[in-house]
Amino acid sequence: MKNNRSDPIQLLALVPHRDIRVSLRAWSASLFSSGLRGAWSFPWVMPLATLKRPLSGVELKSRALMLRQTIGLSGGKFTTGPSAIAALSDNFVFGLSVNMELSDSFFDFEDAVIRRVSPLVIGAALCKAGSLPDVNCPAPSISFRAAALANMCFRPLPSCGNASDDFSFEWEIGKLHWLPKG
Numbered sequence: 306m307k308n309n310r311s312d313p314i315q316l317l318a319l320v321p322h323r324d325i326r327v328s329l330r331a332w333s334a335s336l337f338s339s340g341l342r343g344a345w346s347f348p349w350v351m352p353l354a355t356l357k358r359p360l361s362g363v364e365l366k367s368r369a370l371m372l373r374q375t376i377g378l379s380g381g382k383f384t385t386g387p388s389a390i391a392a393l394s395d396n397f398v399f400g401l402s403v404n405m406e407l408s409d410s411f412f413d414f415e416d417a418v419i420r421r422v423s424p425l426v427i428g429a430a431l432c433k434a435g436s437l438p439d440v441n442c443p444a445p446s447i448s449f450r451a452a453a454l455a456n457m458c459f460r461p462l463p464s465c466g467n468a469s470d471d472f473s474f475e476w477e478i479g480k481l482h483w484l485p486k487g
Contacts, residue, residue: 313460314394315356317418319372320481321349321383321427322451332401332445333429345474347398347428350457354412355393355419359456364414365482369454371411373484381450388444391426393459396433400426401444431474453481 321329329349337344360368376383385401403425412418456479 313458315359316352316393316422316457316459317354317356317360317368318455318457318478319351319353319383320453320455320478321351321449322453324451325447325449328445328447329401329427329429336399336429341430344399344430344432347400347431347474348457348476348478349400349427349429350455350478351400351403351425351427352391352393352398352422352457353407353425353454354421356414356417356456357419358417359458359479360414360417362480362482364417365454365456368411369482369484372407372454375407375411376405376484382448383450383452384448385427385444385446388429389424389426390432391422391424393422393431396431396461398422398426398428398430399432400429401447402426451483453483455479455481 326349333346333349337346384404386404387402388400389402390397390399405425407421407425412421457476458479459474459476462473462475
C-alpha cells in the first residue's frame with residue numbers, strides 16, 4: 306500500500322523562548338489578517354539547516370553551547386531585522402530576519418547537513434515559489450536571549466487524491482536543547 310503522505314523534511318531549528326513567541330504570533334496574525342495570499346502557517350522557529358537525519362542529543366547540546374558563544378560576541382542577544390524569505394526545498398519561509406552569522410564549523414555534523422538555510426529568518430508563514438508575499442505590515446524589532454536548538458520534522462500533506470498541490474503542512478519539534486545561560 307502506497308503512503309499518500311509526502312516525505313518529511315528534517316530541519317535543525319532554533320526555537321525562541323515562549324515569551325518571545327507572543328510577539329511573533331501577533332505579527333504573524335497581522336500578516337494573515339492583512340491578506341497574506343498563497344501562504345500557510347509555519348511555526349515561530351528559525352530553520353538553520355535541512356538535514357539527512359535528526360541530530361543526536363549530544364550534537365544538539367554541543368551546538369547550543371557553540372551558538373551561545375557566537376551570540377555572546379554580539380552582546381548575548383538575538384536581534385531581528387526586516388522581513389525576509391529563505392528557501393526550504395520547494396517552499397520558502399517568510400519571517401523576520403535574524404542578525405547573526407554562523408561559522409562553517411557550526412554545521413559540521415558528519416554529512417548530516419544537506420543545506421544551510423539562508424538568510425536566517427524566524428518563520429511566520431510558508432510560501433510556494435511564485436506566491437511570495439508582498440506585504441505592508443511593518444516588521445517588529447525583537448531581541449531575545451533564551452532559545453533552544455531542536456530537530457524539526459516538516460511534512461507537506463497532499464490534497465485529496467494525492468494531488469501535487471499541497472494544501473497543508475504538519476510539523477513536529479523534537480526535544481529542546483536550551484542554550485546555556487551566558
